[in-house]
Amino acid sequence: MPVMTDLPRKTMGIIGGVGPGSTAVFYRNVVRRHAQRAGGRLPALIVYSLPMEPQIETAMLEAGATSGPEVDRLIAMLEAGVGALSRAGVDAIVMPCNTLQAYLPSLVERAGLPYIHLIAETVNDIRRRGYERPAVICTAPMRALGLYQAELESHSVPYVLPTDSEQTHITRTILDTLHQASPDPNALLRPVVRRLETVADSILLGCSDLTAFEDPAFTRLPVVDAMKVLVEATVVFLLTE
Structure with missing residues (x-):
């Protein structure tokens, strides 16, 4: 298959680390699927891995928390991640995590970037x-x-x-x-x-x-x-x- 040189050249920012394993799988699958559709060309991706804390995971997964101090710390982490990716010059942001979808879209919108809505x-x-x-x-x-x-x-x-x-x-x-x-x-x-x-x-x-x-x-x-x-x-x- 000939290499397609006239394709858009965009950079995707990925908020990852929740969890690291699913982020790695998502990264590999995006690379593989992009190569399949773009004649072997690989995508430009920048991953920001959240420095997740065990206390946040426990509060959300085990206790089912949707608000509180742990969630506030999580939102601060997400905001830092969006800021870092924005400064890096990404064209959009995506997050391969279901549970945190309630908190990220507004932060991405505030940064003036498109968001891939899971x-x-x-x-x-x-x-x-x-x-x-x-x-x-x-x-x-x-x-x-x-x-x-x-x-x-x-x-x-x-x-x-x-x-x-x-x-x-x-x-x-x-x-x-x-x-x-x-x-x-x-x-x-x-x-x-x-x-x-x-x-x-x-x-x-x-x-x-x-x-x-x-x-x-x-x-x-x-x-x-x-x-x-x-x-x-x-x-x-x-x-x-």
Whole structure:
């Protein structure tokens, strides 16, 4: 395939580090997808990795906090990251993390930069595929913030949420996966997914740390992975005038 030399040359800023593993996967996938679509040419990417603190992770993932001193420190970190990327001259900002989507867009807007909106892009993908009743699987604070629910409702798309006890199992699965704390971190997730399969026509995967869904056999439902949607949206931005 000939190299395409007339493509736009944009630089994408990535707010990463939440978590580092999902940031690395997102980076690799953007590079791979961009190369596929641009005749082998690689994208210009600048990653700002947040200096995440264990106390913030505990407050948000385990306690489900959406406000308070830990969240205030997180917002300050995000603001510093946006400032650093803006000074570096990026053309837009993206963040491969579902849970923090409530806090970043306004900071990016204040910096005068475009933002790749994970929530909107994911719901648009669900609508394009024609799914009519997705089950939303995400972290407890993401569920409490209601970002996916509000976006789905704005397009009149019904959805299913896990029960409170199922959400607790999802949280435990995320933590066990992040910290490699269990020989079978998905043991609690399997029965949750089995029940959701009876009431939904698809799964909206709104957490990049639930790696069980990388196995196509884990669920019989089609999975809309927000991170994969975000990869595609990022590459489209980079290759569009």
